[in-house]
Amino acid sequence: MKLELQTLEPADDACASVIWLHGLGADGSDFVPAVPLLELPGSLPVRFLFPNAPVRPVTVNGGWPMPAWYDILEMNIERRIDEASLDESAQQIGALIEQELERGIPAERIFLFGFSQGGAVAYHTALRYPSALGGVVALSTYLASAARMPQELHPSNAGLPMLVCHGSADDVVPITLGRRAIAELQRLGLAPQWQEYPIAHEVCVPELNQVGRWLAAQLQRNSR
Structure with a gap:
């Protein structure tokens, strides 16, 4: 099934693409207002794609259908999901x-950004993708497929650039899950950049400013 999505095109021909995945119960419009807060220079025209997750029943929400990238079976610290x-x-x-x-x-100028459940999909997609991607920005999320990743990590993305941000007061995806993801990624040989913010399950302006600086740095590095 083809995903519905919104697209923001730059004024000039795109030099890179960001696919930005929303969290549980939201939709693709959720992060459209965040793009100006990245403060990207005009010399880096980036296309942004904001897909909508399919509507599916979510077990931990009483089976109620909502936009969800996957079903969550248990809302405990282990986050058992439908793989x-x-x-x-x-x-x-x-x-x-x-x-x-x-x-x-x-491929090396295509980036996956994701918040919460969308971040878990960004991890899962990028680490297994058969060509080297530009990088991943994982916001307030966790590594949902950690048990499988040692066998499924594709060599092309064994050095994938990653920026991981999490709120220290997050009561939906506890920061312990974000830290656990960092440890698991490091065990796989990756070197994710980690940043904590004094926020709950949300994003903040300084965080988005940092995401923009990180993206600009990756694009400038890839242009050399």
Whole structure:
């Protein structure tokens, strides 16, 4: 199934693409207002894609249908999930990556951003993708497929640049899950950049400013 999405095109021809995945119960419009807060220079025209997650029943919410990248079976610290729906979403995001490749954006200038559940999909998709991507920004999230990743990490993305941010007062995805993801990624040989903010399950302006600086640095590095 093809995902519905919103797209923000830059004034000039795009030199890179960001696929930004929202959290549980939200939609693609959730992070559209965040783009100006990245404060990207005009010399870096970036296309932003904001896909909508499919509507599906979510077990921990009483089976109520809502936009969700995958079903969450238990809301404990282990976050037991339905891995088949996670894989399905990763395939759909992979199709968006392929779309951007066909539009002339090199894989190393395609980035996955994700908040909460969307961040888990960003991790899962990028680490398994068969071509080296530009990087991942993981916001207030966790590594949902940690048990599988030692076998499924693709060598092309064994050095994937990653910026991981989390709120110290997050009561939805506890910061311990974000820290656990960092430890698991480090065990895989990756070197994610970690930043904590004094916020709950949300994003803040300084955090988005940092995301913009990180993205600009990656794009400038890739242009050399």
